[in-house]
Amino acid sequence: MKLLKFLKGIILPLLTVLKHLFKPAVTLQYPEEKPILPEKFRGCHTLENCIGCGVCVQSCPCQAISIKKDGNKVVSYKIDLGRCMFCGNCEYYCPVSAIKMGKDFELAKENRSDLIIELIDESQSEGRADN
Ligand code: SF4
Ligand code: SF4
Secondary structure (H helix, E strand, C coil), rough: CHHHHHHHHHHHHHHHHHHHHHCCCCCCCCCCCCCCCCCCCCCEEEECCCCCCHHHHHHCCCCCCCEEEECEEEHHHHHEECCCCCCCHHHCCCCCEEEEECCCCCCCCCHHHHEECCCHHHHHHHHHHHH
C-alpha cells in the first residue's frame, strides 16, 4: 500500500511534467521579453486636445485627477497613479476623447509621491509655444 502511494507520488507529477513539456511556454522572460497586450488594456493615461471641462475629475471614483486652469486653458493635469484603479471612467466619460488609457504598465516607483504624474497635452503646449 505504501509502495503504491509512493509510486503514485512519483508517477503522477512526472506525467504532469510530460504533458506540459512540449506545449508552448505560458510565461515570459520579463523584462527582456515584453507581453503582447490586449487591445483594451488599460495602462497609463495619455492626454491630447483636452478642453478642461472637468468631467474626468467628476467621474473618477478615486479622486485621482486634479486639473488647474488658466481661463479656459488647462495649465496642469495631474493623475495620482497611487490612487488610480485603472477603471477607465475618465476615458469613457471624456466628451472629446482627450484622455486615453495607454499601454504603459511599467509604472512602479520607489516613492509614493513619484506616482503623481503630470500629463502633458502636446496639442496645448504647441498652442502655448505659439502665443
Ligand atoms: S482610470 Fe479610473 S481611477 Fe484612474 S484616473 Fe481614470 S477614472 Fe480615476
Ligand atoms: S480629459 Fe476630457 S473630461 Fe477631462 S477635462 Fe479634459 S476634456 Fe474634460
